Amino acid sequence: MLHPTVVLWTAVGLIGYALLPWYGIDGNLFTFGWLFGGYPFDDDSAPAVILNLGGEKLWLAPLGALLLLPLALAGRGKSEPVFGYLLIAVGLVGGAWFLLQGFGIGLRGFQWQWLNALFGELGDRQFGMGWGALLTGVAFLFLFSLGLAARGAVGGDEFVVGAIVFVVAVVGIFIFMPIFQMLLSAIVTQDGDYSLSVFFTKFFSERLWGLDCVTGGPRCGVAWNSLFLAILVGVITTVLGLVFALVVTRSGFRFGATLRALTVLPIITPPFVIGLAIILLFGMSGIFTQGLAELFGLQPTRWVYGLPGLLIAQTLAFTPIAFLVMIGVVEGVSPSMEEAAQTLRASRWQTFVTVSLPLMRPGLANAFLLGFIESMADFGNPLVLGGNFDVLSTEIFFAIVGAQYDQAQAAILAIVLLFFTLGAFYAQRFWLGAKSYTTVSGKGDAGVHPHLPAGLRNTVFAVAASWTLFTLVVYATIFYGSFVRLWGVDFSLTFHHYATAFSVGWTEFGIHWRGSAWNSFWTTMQIALISAPLTAAIGLLTAWLLVRQNFAGKNAFEFGTMLSFAIPGTIIGVSYVIAFNVPPIELTGTGIILVLSFIFRNMPVGVRAGIASMSQIDRSLDESSLTLGANSWQTFRKVILPLLRPAILAALVYSFVRAMTAISAIIFLVSARYDMSTSYIVGRVENNEYGIAIAYSTVLIGVMLAVIGLMQLAVGRRNIGRRTGDDPQAAGWRSNVSLPGQTQPVTIGGG
Amino acid sequence: MVEFKSNAASVEFRNVTKVYGRSAAPAVNNISLFIEAGKLVTLLGPSGCGKTTNLRMIAGLELATSGQILIGGNDVTRLPATERDVSMVFQSYALFPHMTVRENVQYGLKFSGFDKKDVTEKAQAGLELVGLSSFGDRLPSQLSGGQQQRVAVARALVLEPQVLLFDEPLSNLDAKLRRHVREEIREIQQKLGLTVVYVTHDQEEALAVSDRIIVMNNAEIAQDGTPRDLYEAPANAFVADFIGEANIFDCHIEAIAGDVAVVRVGPVSLRLPARGRAAGPAKLAARAGRIELAAEGAAGTFPGRLEKVTYVGSHLEYRVLTEFGEIFVVSNDVDSALQAGQDVGVKFAERGPVLISG
Numbered sequence A: 001m002l003h004p005t006v007v008l009w010t011a012v013g014l015i016g017y018a019l020l021p022w023y024g025i026d027g028n029l030f031t032f033g034w035l036f037g038g039y040p041f042d043d044d045s046a047p048a049v050i051l052n053l054g055g056e057k058l059w060l061a062p063l064g065a066l067l068l069l070p071l072a073l074a075g076r077g078k079s080e081p082v083f084g085y086l087l088i089a090v091g092l093v094g095g096a097w098f099l100l101q102g103f104g105i106g107l108r109g110f111q112w113q114w115l116n117a118l119f120g121e122l123g124d125r126q127f128g129m130g131w132g133a134l135l136t137g138v139a140f141l142f143l144f145s146l147g148l149a150a151r152g153a154v155g156g157d158e159f160v161v162g163a164i165v166f167v168v169a170v171v172g173i174f175i176f177m178p179i180f181q182m183l184l185s186a187i188v189t190q191d192g193d194y195s196l197s198v199f200f201t202k203f204f205s206e207r208l209w210g211l212d213c214v215t216g217g218p219r220c221g222v223a224w225n226s227l228f229l230a231i232l233v234g235v236i237t238t239v240l241g242l243v244f245a246l247v248v249t250r251s252g253f254r255f256g257a258t259l260r261a262l263t264v265l266p267i268i269t270p271p272f273v274i275g276l277a278i279i280l281l282f283g284m285s286g287i288f289t290q291g292l293a294e295l296f297g298l299q300p301t302r303w304v305y306g307l308p309g310l311l312i313a314q315t316l317a318f319t320p321i322a323f324l325v326m327i328g329v330v331e332g333v334s335p336s337m338e339e340a341a342q343t344l345r346a347s348r349w350q351t352f353v354t355v356s357l358p359l360m361r362p363g364l365a366n367a368f369l370l371g372f373i374e375s376m377a378d379f380g381n382p383l384v385l386g387g388n389f390d391v392l393s394t395e396i397f398f399a400i401v402g403a404q405y406d407q408a409q410a411a412i413l414a415i416v417l418l419f420f421t422l423g424a425f426y427a428q429r430f431w432l433g434a435k436s437y438t439t440v441s442g443k444g445d446a447g448v449h450p451h452l453p454a455g456l457r458n459t460v461f462a463v464a465a466s467w468t469l470f471t472l473v474v475y476a477t478i479f480y481g482s483f484v485r486l487w488g489v490d491f492s493l494t495f496h497h498y499a500t501a502f503s504v505g506w507t508e509f510g511i512h513w514r515g516s517a518w519n520s521f522w523t524t525m526q527i528a529l530i531s532a533p534l535t536a537a538i539g540l541l542t543a544w545l546l547v548r549q550n551f552a553g554k555n556a557f558e559f560g561t562m563l564s565f566a567i568p569g570t571i572i573g574v575s576y577v578i579a580f581n582v583p584p585i586e587l588t589g590t591g592i593i594l595v596l597s598f599i600f601r602n603m604p605v606g607v608r609a610g611i612a613s614m615s616q617i618d619r620s621l622d623e624s625s626l627t628l629g630a631n632s633w634q635t636f637r638k639v640i641l642p643l644l645r646p647a648i649l650a651a652l653v654y655s656f657v658r659a660m661t662a663i664s665a666i667i668f669l670v671s672a673r674y675d676m677s678t679s680y681i682v683g684r685v686e687n688n689e690y691g692i693a694i695a696y697s698t699v700l701i702g703v704m705l706a707v708i709g710l711m712q713l714a715v716g717r718r719n720i721g722r723r724t725g726d727d728p729q730a731a732g733w734r735s736n737v738s739l740p741g742q743t744q745p746v747t748i749g750g751g
Numbered sequence B: 001m002v003e004f005k006s007n008a009a010s011v012e013f014r015n016v017t018k019v020y021g022r023s024a025a026p027a028v029n030n031i032s033l034f035i036e037a038g039k040l041v042t043l044l045g046p047s048g049c050g051k052t053t054n055l056r057m058i059a060g061l062e063l064a065t066s067g068q069i070l071i072g073g074n075d076v077t078r079l080p081a082t083e084r085d086v087s088m089v090f091q092s093y094a095l096f097p098h099m100t101v102r103e104n105v106q107y108g109l110k111f112s113g114f115d116k117k118d119v120t121e122k123a124q125a126g127l128e129l130v131g132l133s134s135f136g137d138r139l140p141s142q143l144s145g146g147q148q149q150r151v152a153v154a155r156a157l158v159l160e161p162q163v164l165l166f167d168e169p170l171s172n173l174d175a176k177l178r179r180h181v182r183e184e185i186r187e188i189q190q191k192l193g194l195t196v197v198y199v200t201h202d203q204e205e206a207l208a209v210s211d212r213i214i215v216m217n218n219a220e221i222a223q224d225g226t227p228r229d230l231y232e233a234p235a236n237a238f239v240a241d242f243i244g245e246a247n248i249f250d251c252h253i254e255a256i257a258g259d260v261a262v263v264r265v266g267p268v269s270l271r272l273p274a275r276g277r278a279a280g281p282a283k284l285a286a287r288a289g290r291i292e293l294a295a296e297g298a299a300g301t302f303p304g305r306l307e308k309v310t311y312v313g314s315h316l317e318y319r320v321l322t323e324f325g326e327i328f329v330v331s332n333d334v335d336s337a338l339q340a341g342q343d344v345g346v347k348f349a350e351r352g353p354v355l356i357s358g
Ligand SMILES: Nc1ncnc2c1ncn2[C@@H]1O[C@H](COP(=O)(O)OP(=O)(O)O)[C@@H](O)[C@H]1O
Pocket: A446, A447, A448, B020, B021, B023, B027, B045, B046, B047, B048, B049, B050, B051, B052, B053, B054
């Protein structure tokens, strides 16, 4: 008898090799149109074995041969060394060959000069891989993991080893490989040669690093612009976040719960919507601008386009995130620390300065870094109101979609952006990780946080009140603006924009989605619905591996997955365009690439939700299940998953919502066939059709509010509102990047 | 070396009540008490009875809902913590994790108007007093639990407060350290003549350290007295049971003659201190060690049946079923031949039983 799991994966591999079309086909596999298009002998849809038998694509033949090898293990026990070693060898050799042929042979024959030198011109070519190739590749992956498990890796647990290998492989293929290819393309010149000197001239160009504006010139380098903006936004959002947190926790303010609701805003607001509102308020035809012009005869200017507008928009957009972080931090300071200070004769003000603030310092730095990274990665706002103030993320976009189409330039800009965000990531992880004050153990004193000194309290109230008011004005503007015929010119109210975008008609064939927005709306829904469960699944699986399993290389595994979280969406977008435009993985223009980008952009949401709730489930539950005879897959399914239901639901809903609001990655990846809501809206903004853009945004906000509201009802607000307060990522706010934090939940002080 | 002065002052509660927020039941209900200067007084009671609330009202961390609080004879009812001359050692120690041990100890001194030299010297003296003079430059996280606790004590002591408060100071220490640390606290208190209010729910700890114990139950004072008073003459069933286990018997006071009551407990008649009781039905408490077992039917005994005999090394424990229910008896006679299942006579020791209220 052959081991059943070996049978399974060998069969999967053989199906991939011998039955399914090896290369990518036009159209959907599951509509089976390909079956009637000349299968199996037509070259386009033929399985590899037919191709090989016909003497074509002979480099695929070894894969088939390798897949037959595991059959030799029939009758062998799992514990025999040959069992494990053979599977490892098959997996490794097969996998390596699979990748080598995929990357080595492309549209123009051999991809690498040394292959040409070695074997001469190939005289054949191949297209992107299809379902057959996919199954075969997966089979090698899992045969390899079976072999490892048989040799005793992670206690010989097939499921765990398989899960680890799988996560490593997909993260490698869909995050690190594209980024690596992007980095590589930075040293490719327009003519397709490699050149370091061209790279360095571009990298150190005035355009990036010029300091003209300091000496009175018109503009500074893009990198400096981004950095300067990010630092300002980081500082301001941190201060505002602290102010709000103090109002909620230290001022006796009674409507704290209402203020907390503000933190849901960044989750449901597409990033550029704030920018739009700023234009409606302060742009050339904005109400403030026109009002001032009328009252004081001030000449309207374009002052808001550029640094000031970006600063306002990003501060509005990211303050709730800082608030969420700071609330956790401020509440985390043990009240007995502050009480102790008071019994030691420190006044309220002295207590605040010498004890409360220093204890919040790590949190302040954390909030700053988040604001910094968010600002760096923000794409929507600079796109709509950047004016002449160029920043990295939009420059990357224009390098790719602009007239110049300069991949290398985009890659270089992306490297600079990546350098900044990863720098901040490192700072957070190593500098702050060591500094969190988690000392005091044991039973705590209950205690209450003292109120702020009166002067400080009034200041804090004033700031928070004005900012809340401003936020409300912004959202009211969006809502109102969607009903205004032509903002700045004709303020009469109309449903015109909604009608244009969302009108529905009836024809003899049923409902006719006549509005211009329906196409992108349904695509978005569809893509979001497909990617949400996949995101949640891979996220929770990864979380489970991180929290519950110990294996060699776990630190590297953790570091790799966490690192991938600090990558801005723009960079994912560019690298996907660069990596998945050509074989072996050819996906541009498909819906799959959108789904993939969502999965890997939003995976952190699932991971963090999973980590947060899994750390709360006592490990002894797993262990007792294991000792009761269940294997680790059964334990995961029967014990962990049911307990994780709230986390699963949260991960599902948040990845759904984030898929609906994302812009930075997908703007590179949409196509005429697969257009998304956000990119459609941005397109309308670029055409100055603000009415439709705002109406559409309002609808999106409404849909997402409804979704979040339903989930709140289903899960109960405890799980998503308060409890995750110190962990904004677990709550899954909309974000261009996600920072890693401590994997273990931190309890500060005793309390 | 700097000598610590004792500024010890008395603490007085006059009809103090504390109600949290909008809750109906008070956490402390109309309590009056007086703590003499230089004494260590313990607030003892089950968890939730209001001990911590009392302590926090002395510190000024909570303000009394009604009533008056006096420290050293001055009314401090409305003063906030900062302005009271009271220091507190928190249950979690509440050491500032971002300051070294020395900075922690200097913290309060800096706000007390001492000049730099005094601050340094007093802090050093405080650390020496608790035996941590060489640990000044460490962070609290680099100390063991016991050491952290001593830092907390030093930090409170160096301010020479009128009153020093301890909230369950031993609860975060392991069992072995507890005895040692509580002796240290008592030693320092006596050496410096401090007024200490000490909160615990552990009756053994309370008996060992206190000059006086105030037993609390349900937001009220159940009894106030010396450790010996409480143990030997509990005022009511709650105290009798809370401080060392006691057996409670229903009895009947047949006559009162001056200070002496004639009490009938089942078939047995006893002459006991009346403690202000009147004739009629009453209750009697007797400690396990103050009940003796004799032969069945012996004079001055009532009948019982031995349910269980447990040998615990230093003594024997008996469970005896009687007409009053199951009672618990301890005997030092480990060589006794009594067997479970046997019928015995149960007898009160000479100075054992006391009349209690309700
Ligand atoms: N901050 C607070 N808010 C509301 N109720 C409280 C608060 N602190 C304590 N209580 C309540 O007051 C009662 C007494 O508490 P506490 O003084 O802490 O008891 P102890 O220290 O004796 O265990 C308890 O019922 C407790 O639930």
